[in-house]
Amino acid sequence: xxxxxxxxxxxxxxxxxxxxxxxxxxxxxxxxxxxxxxxxxxxxxxxxxxxxxxxxxxxxxxxxxxxxxxxxxxxxxxxxxxxxxxxxxxxxxxxxxxxxxxxxxxxxxxxxxxxxxxxxxxxxxxxxxxxxxxxxxxxxxxxxxxxxxxxxxxxxxxxxxxxxxx
Amino acid sequence: xxxxxxxxxxxxxxxxxxxxxxxxxxxxxxxxxxxxxxxxxxxxxxxxxxxxxxxxxxxxxxxxxxxxxxxxxxxxxxxxxxxxxxxxxxxxxxxxx
Numbered sequence: 001x002x003x004x005x006x007x008x009x010x011x012x013x014x015x016x017x018x019x020x021x022x023x024x025x026x027x028x029x030x031x032x033x034x035x036x037x038x039x040x041x042x043x044x045x046x047x048x049x050x051x052x053x054x055x056x057x058x059x060x061x062x063x064x065x066x067x068x069x070x071x072x073x074x075x076x077x078x079x080x081x082x083x084x085x086x087x088x089x090x091x092x093x094x095x096x097x098x099x100x101x102x103x104x105x106x107x108x109x110x111x112x113x114x115x116x117x118x119x120x121x122x123x124x125x126x127x128x129x130x131x132x133x134x135x136x137x138x139x140x141x142x143x144x145x146x147x148x149x150x151x152x153x154x155x156x157x158x159x160x161x162x163x164x165x166x
Numbered sequence: 167x168x169x170x171x172x173x174x175x176x177x178x179x180x181x182x183x184x185x186x187x188x189x190x191x192x193x194x195x196x197x198x199x200x201x202x203x204x205x206x207x208x209x210x211x212x213x214x215x216x217x218x219x220x221x222x223x224x225x226x227x228x229x230x231x232x233x234x235x236x237x238x239x240x241x242x243x244x245x246x247x248x249x250x251x252x253x254x255x256x257x258x259x260x261x262x263x
Contacts, residue, residue, distance in 0.1 A: 062213075070207050091262040096255045098209055099188040102216050103247055106177045109220075110243060113173040117232070128232075131240030138244050142251070 012072060018065035019150060021057045026143030028054030029111060033136040036115070039123050044115065051112040051136070058105045058143070069098060077157055084160020089152050097149040104142050111135040172228030174239040178246050180220040185250040187212050189257050 028050050035047040073094075081090040114132040115122070122129045191198040191208050201211035233239055 066209065066213060070210065074207075088262055092255070092258045095188075095258040096251075099184055099212070099254050100251045102184050102213060103181050103250070106180050106216075106220055107243070107247060110173050110177045110240075113170055114236075114240075117170045125236075127235075127237040131236050134237075134240050134244055138247060142247070 012068060014064045014068035014072075018061050018068060019147065021064065022061035022143055022146060025054045025057035025061060025108065026140050026147075028057060029108065029136040029139040029143070032111060032115065033133050033140065036122065036129055036133050036136070039129060041120050041123075044120055044122055048112075048115045048119075051108070051115050054139070055105065055108045055112050058108045058139075062101070062105055065101065080160045081153070081156040084156060085163055086156040086159045089156025089159075093149050093152045093156075097146060097153070100142065101146055104139060104146070107135055107139050107142065111139060169224070169228035169230065170236065171231070171233045171239070172224045172226075174233075174236075174243055175227040176220045176223035178239075178243050179223050180216050181243070181246045181250050183219050184212065184216050185253055187215065188254050192257070192261060
Protein backbone atom coordinates (compact mmCIF):
# COMPACT_ATOMS: atom_id res chain seq x y z
CA UNK A 1 0.00 0.00 0.00
CA UNK A 2 1.54 3.31 -1.07
CA UNK A 3 -0.26 5.57 1.43
CA UNK A 4 -0.42 3.94 4.81
CA UNK A 5 -2.08 6.59 7.01
CA UNK A 6 -1.65 4.43 10.11
CA UNK A 7 2.14 4.31 9.75
CA UNK A 8 3.25 6.48 12.69
CA UNK A 9 6.75 6.79 11.22
CA UNK A 10 5.35 8.87 8.37
CA UNK A 11 2.38 10.50 10.10
CA UNK A 12 2.92 10.65 13.84
CA UNK A 13 0.16 12.03 16.13
CA UNK A 14 2.76 13.52 18.50
CA UNK A 15 4.16 15.64 15.65
CA UNK A 16 0.60 16.81 14.94
CA UNK A 17 0.11 17.73 18.61
CA UNK A 18 3.57 19.37 18.81
CA UNK A 19 2.99 21.51 15.70
CA UNK A 20 -0.65 22.36 16.47
CA UNK A 21 -0.01 23.35 20.09
CA UNK A 22 3.09 25.30 19.05
CA UNK A 23 1.33 27.23 16.31
CA UNK A 24 -1.75 28.00 18.40
CA UNK A 25 0.63 29.06 21.19
CA UNK A 26 2.32 31.43 18.74
CA UNK A 27 -1.03 32.81 17.61
CA UNK A 28 -2.01 33.33 21.27
CA UNK A 29 1.00 35.59 21.80
CA UNK A 30 0.32 37.42 18.53
CA UNK A 31 -3.16 38.08 19.96
CA UNK A 32 -1.60 39.30 23.24
CA UNK A 33 0.73 41.68 21.38
CA UNK A 34 -2.14 43.12 19.34
CA UNK A 35 -4.35 43.59 22.44
CA UNK A 36 -1.53 45.49 24.17
CA UNK A 37 -0.82 47.90 21.32
CA UNK A 38 -3.80 50.00 22.41
CA UNK A 39 -4.78 48.57 25.79
CA UNK A 40 -8.00 49.04 27.72
CA UNK A 41 -9.11 47.29 30.91
CA UNK A 42 -11.04 44.61 29.00
CA UNK A 43 -8.21 44.08 26.48
CA UNK A 44 -5.71 43.56 29.30
CA UNK A 45 -8.06 41.09 31.02
CA UNK A 46 -8.39 39.21 27.72
CA UNK A 47 -4.62 39.34 27.08
CA UNK A 48 -3.96 37.84 30.53
CA UNK A 49 -6.20 34.86 29.79
CA UNK A 50 -4.84 34.35 26.28
CA UNK A 51 -1.22 34.55 27.48
CA UNK A 52 -1.99 31.92 30.15
CA UNK A 53 -3.50 29.63 27.51
CA UNK A 54 -0.49 30.32 25.26
CA UNK A 55 1.92 29.25 28.03
CA UNK A 56 0.01 25.97 28.51
CA UNK A 57 -0.02 25.31 24.73
CA UNK A 58 3.74 25.92 24.44
CA UNK A 59 4.48 23.56 27.35
CA UNK A 60 2.24 20.91 25.69
CA UNK A 61 4.21 21.44 22.48
CA UNK A 62 7.47 21.04 24.44
CA UNK A 63 6.37 17.76 26.05
CA UNK A 64 4.88 16.28 22.84
CA UNK A 65 7.83 17.28 20.65
CA UNK A 66 10.33 16.19 23.28
CA UNK A 67 8.76 12.77 23.73
CA UNK A 68 8.69 12.21 19.96
CA UNK A 69 12.30 13.44 19.64
CA UNK A 70 13.52 11.05 22.34
CA UNK A 71 11.69 8.02 20.97
CA UNK A 72 10.83 7.76 17.26
CA UNK A 73 13.03 10.59 15.98
CA UNK A 74 16.25 9.36 17.59
CA UNK A 75 15.80 5.72 16.63
CA UNK A 76 14.07 5.95 13.22
CA UNK A 77 14.12 9.41 11.63
CA UNK A 78 17.63 10.66 12.54
CA UNK A 79 19.56 7.72 10.97
CA UNK A 80 17.49 8.03 7.76
CA UNK A 81 18.11 11.78 7.45
CA UNK A 82 21.84 11.41 8.16
CA UNK A 83 22.13 8.77 5.44
CA UNK A 84 20.13 10.84 2.95
CA UNK A 85 20.96 13.74 0.59
CA UNK A 86 20.26 16.46 3.22
CA UNK A 87 22.18 15.35 6.35
CA UNK A 88 22.58 19.01 7.43
CA UNK A 89 18.83 19.14 8.06
CA UNK A 90 19.56 17.06 11.18
CA UNK A 91 23.13 18.12 12.00
CA UNK A 92 22.41 21.85 11.80
CA UNK A 93 18.65 22.40 11.86
CA UNK A 94 17.42 19.73 14.32
CA UNK A 95 20.34 20.39 16.65
CA UNK A 96 19.56 24.13 16.58
CA UNK A 97 15.80 23.59 16.92
CA UNK A 98 16.05 21.25 19.88
CA UNK A 99 17.92 23.92 21.86
CA UNK A 100 16.26 27.16 20.76
CA UNK A 101 12.93 25.45 21.36
CA UNK A 102 13.80 25.21 25.08
CA UNK A 103 13.86 29.02 25.31
CA UNK A 104 10.30 29.62 24.08
CA UNK A 105 8.26 28.49 27.13
CA UNK A 106 10.41 30.72 29.37
CA UNK A 107 9.85 33.72 27.08
CA UNK A 108 6.13 32.91 27.17
CA UNK A 109 6.18 32.77 30.98
CA UNK A 110 7.85 36.20 31.05
CA UNK A 111 5.20 37.68 28.75
CA UNK A 112 2.36 36.22 30.83
CA UNK A 113 4.00 37.40 34.06
CA UNK A 114 4.37 40.94 32.68
CA UNK A 115 0.68 41.15 31.77
CA UNK A 116 -0.45 39.59 35.09
CA UNK A 117 1.93 41.62 37.22
CA UNK A 118 1.24 45.04 35.72
CA UNK A 119 -2.46 44.54 34.92
CA UNK A 120 -4.28 47.77 34.14
CA UNK A 121 -1.17 49.85 34.92
CA UNK A 122 -0.01 48.77 31.45
CA UNK A 123 -2.35 51.47 30.09
CA UNK A 124 -0.22 54.25 31.60
CA UNK A 125 3.16 52.50 31.88
CA UNK A 126 4.55 52.61 28.36
CA UNK A 127 7.81 50.84 29.31
CA UNK A 128 6.01 47.85 30.79
CA UNK A 129 3.59 47.72 27.86
CA UNK A 130 6.38 47.80 25.27
CA UNK A 131 8.22 45.10 27.26
CA UNK A 132 5.19 42.81 27.09
CA UNK A 133 4.71 43.53 23.36
CA UNK A 134 8.42 42.91 22.66
CA UNK A 135 8.56 39.55 24.46
CA UNK A 136 5.22 38.42 23.00
CA UNK A 137 6.44 39.28 19.49
CA UNK A 138 9.65 37.35 20.17
CA UNK A 139 7.60 34.29 21.17
CA UNK A 140 5.69 34.56 17.86
CA UNK A 141 8.88 34.90 15.78
CA UNK A 142 10.67 32.04 17.56
CA UNK A 143 7.64 29.73 17.42
CA UNK A 144 7.16 30.28 13.68
CA UNK A 145 10.91 29.84 13.16
CA UNK A 146 10.46 26.42 14.81
CA UNK A 147 7.70 25.63 12.28
CA UNK A 148 10.07 26.59 9.45
CA UNK A 149 12.81 24.40 10.88
CA UNK A 150 10.28 21.56 11.20
CA UNK A 151 9.58 21.93 7.48
CA UNK A 152 13.31 21.66 6.67
CA UNK A 153 13.72 18.59 8.91
CA UNK A 154 10.71 16.81 7.37
CA UNK A 155 12.11 17.72 3.92
CA UNK A 156 15.38 16.06 4.92
CA UNK A 157 13.47 12.90 5.91
CA UNK A 158 11.33 12.95 2.75
CA UNK A 159 14.41 13.56 0.58
CA UNK A 160 16.12 10.52 2.14
CA UNK A 161 13.06 8.32 1.60
CA UNK A 162 12.61 9.51 -1.99
CA UNK A 163 16.28 8.82 -2.68
CA UNK A 164 15.68 5.17 -1.84
CA UNK A 165 12.38 4.86 -3.78
CA UNK A 166 12.86 6.96 -6.92
CA UNK B 167 4.70 34.46 38.85
CA UNK B 168 4.08 38.08 39.71
CA UNK B 169 7.61 38.99 40.82
CA UNK B 170 8.64 40.44 37.52
CA UNK B 171 12.28 41.15 38.36
CA UNK B 172 12.70 37.50 39.36
CA UNK B 173 11.03 36.19 36.18
CA UNK B 174 13.07 38.39 33.83
CA UNK B 175 16.42 37.78 35.55
CA UNK B 176 15.79 34.02 35.77
CA UNK B 177 14.81 33.87 32.07
CA UNK B 178 17.99 35.69 30.97
CA UNK B 179 20.27 33.35 32.94
CA UNK B 180 18.27 30.27 31.82
CA UNK B 181 18.71 31.20 28.15
CA UNK B 182 22.49 31.50 28.53
CA UNK B 183 22.53 28.22 30.48
CA UNK B 184 20.82 26.54 27.51
CA UNK B 185 23.39 28.06 25.11
CA UNK B 186 26.33 26.91 27.25
CA UNK B 187 24.89 23.39 27.67
CA UNK B 188 24.24 23.09 23.91
CA UNK B 189 27.85 23.91 23.04
CA UNK B 190 29.45 22.11 26.00
CA UNK B 191 27.80 18.79 25.14
CA UNK B 192 29.44 18.86 21.69
CA UNK B 193 32.87 20.06 22.86
CA UNK B 194 33.20 17.98 26.03
CA UNK B 195 32.03 14.35 25.62
CA UNK B 196 32.45 13.89 29.39
CA UNK B 197 29.83 16.59 30.04
CA UNK B 198 27.45 14.89 27.59
CA UNK B 199 28.04 11.58 29.41
CA UNK B 200 27.24 13.19 32.77
CA UNK B 201 23.99 14.63 31.39
CA UNK B 202 23.08 11.28 29.82
CA UNK B 203 23.75 9.40 33.06
CA UNK B 204 21.65 11.96 34.94
CA UNK B 205 18.48 11.63 32.85
CA UNK B 206 18.95 8.86 30.29
CA UNK B 207 19.27 11.33 27.39
CA UNK B 208 21.18 14.59 27.31
CA UNK B 209 18.21 16.56 25.93
CA UNK B 210 16.03 15.43 28.84
CA UNK B 211 18.78 16.51 31.23
CA UNK B 212 19.06 19.91 29.52
CA UNK B 213 15.27 20.38 29.75
CA UNK B 214 15.24 19.44 33.44
CA UNK B 215 18.25 21.62 34.26
CA UNK B 216 16.82 24.62 32.41
CA UNK B 217 13.53 24.30 34.32
CA UNK B 218 15.40 23.92 37.62
CA UNK B 219 17.67 26.90 36.89
CA UNK B 220 14.66 29.05 36.00
CA UNK B 221 12.63 28.25 39.11
CA UNK B 222 15.59 28.38 41.54
CA UNK B 223 16.76 31.73 40.14
CA UNK B 224 13.19 33.05 40.18
CA UNK B 225 13.12 32.41 43.93
CA UNK B 226 16.62 33.86 44.31
CA UNK B 227 15.98 37.08 42.36
CA UNK B 228 12.37 37.73 43.35
CA UNK B 229 11.58 41.07 44.80
CA UNK B 230 8.24 42.71 45.53
CA UNK B 231 9.45 45.95 44.00
CA UNK B 232 8.98 46.29 40.26
CA UNK B 233 12.12 47.38 38.41
CA UNK B 234 12.11 51.01 37.24
CA UNK B 235 13.92 50.12 34.04
CA UNK B 236 11.62 47.26 33.01
CA UNK B 237 12.16 47.91 29.29
CA UNK B 238 15.94 47.51 29.74
CA UNK B 239 15.36 44.09 31.33
CA UNK B 240 13.04 43.10 28.46
CA UNK B 241 15.52 44.28 25.81
CA UNK B 242 18.30 42.35 27.59
CA UNK B 243 16.12 39.23 27.53
CA UNK B 244 15.21 39.69 23.85
CA UNK B 245 18.86 40.25 22.89
CA UNK B 246 19.91 37.20 24.95
CA UNK B 247 17.39 35.03 23.11
CA UNK B 248 18.31 36.34 19.64
CA UNK B 249 22.09 36.31 20.16
CA UNK B 250 21.93 32.98 22.02
CA UNK B 251 19.90 31.46 19.18
CA UNK B 252 22.36 32.81 16.59
CA UNK B 253 25.31 31.42 18.59
CA UNK B 254 23.69 27.95 18.72
CA UNK B 255 22.92 28.00 14.97
CA UNK B 256 26.41 29.29 14.12
CA UNK B 257 28.04 26.67 16.32
CA UNK B 258 26.17 23.74 14.75
CA UNK B 259 26.78 25.13 11.24
CA UNK B 260 30.52 25.40 11.98
CA UNK B 261 30.48 21.95 13.58
CA UNK B 262 28.85 20.46 10.44
CA UNK B 263 31.17 22.20 8.00
